[in-house]
Amino acid sequence: MNVLAASKHSRWYALGLLATLLGLVYLLFFHWWFVVPLADARDAFIEERAQEQRMRANASQREEIEARLAEVRAFEAGNPGFLSDTTFDLAAPALIMRIQSLVERQAQPERCLVINSQPMRGNANEAFERVTVQVRLRCELEHLYPILHDLESGSPQLFLSELNIVARRTPSQPGGEVFIGFVDVSFNVHGYLRPQGGR
DSSP, X not given: OHHHHHHHHHHHHHHHHHHHHHHHHHIIIXXXXXXXXXXXXXXXXXXXXXXXXXXXXXXXXXXHHHHHHHHHHHHHHTOTTSBSSSSHHHHHHXXXXXXXXXXXXXXXXXXXXXXXXXXXXXXXXXXXXXEEEEEEEEEEHHXXXXXXXXXXXXXXXXXXXXXXEEEEEEESSTTOSOEEEEEEEEEEEEEEBOOSTTX
């Protein structure tokens, strides 16, 4: 009985050793040399096929994409958010003329007057080129509010900053005793140039 048990035990031991040896041979000489490269090639093939299908789907939508792109370009061309001029040297004088026109529409020069207007370039690191005009006015308050409102609510879109208002009292006539309230107003008004080159 002991001999049979030992023989049976030896047989299982030998089979286990053989299985281990075959597993090592498979791993060393077959798996890493054949199975892994084939699996990688299969994955790459599946990825390339999926990419090709995506490209074919995009190509089939080319006309629709081009039509949408044309719509976006047309919208941007008419976008009132940007100044209509293409360069700072053209936009700054146009902005100054617009301010002057708004002031002249309000009243006689003695009621509202542009004291100074000075163009100033924006920061070169900004995403959109800024055109800024530093403005100083002397106006009655009733004429100032419409000017500021028209600048901020008109088209193209403009922004006001650095607003500073100082009250002044001036006689209505030389030697007169009736005073009219004027204010000295300084502020910056700026807008942005439309991006060039399809940015």
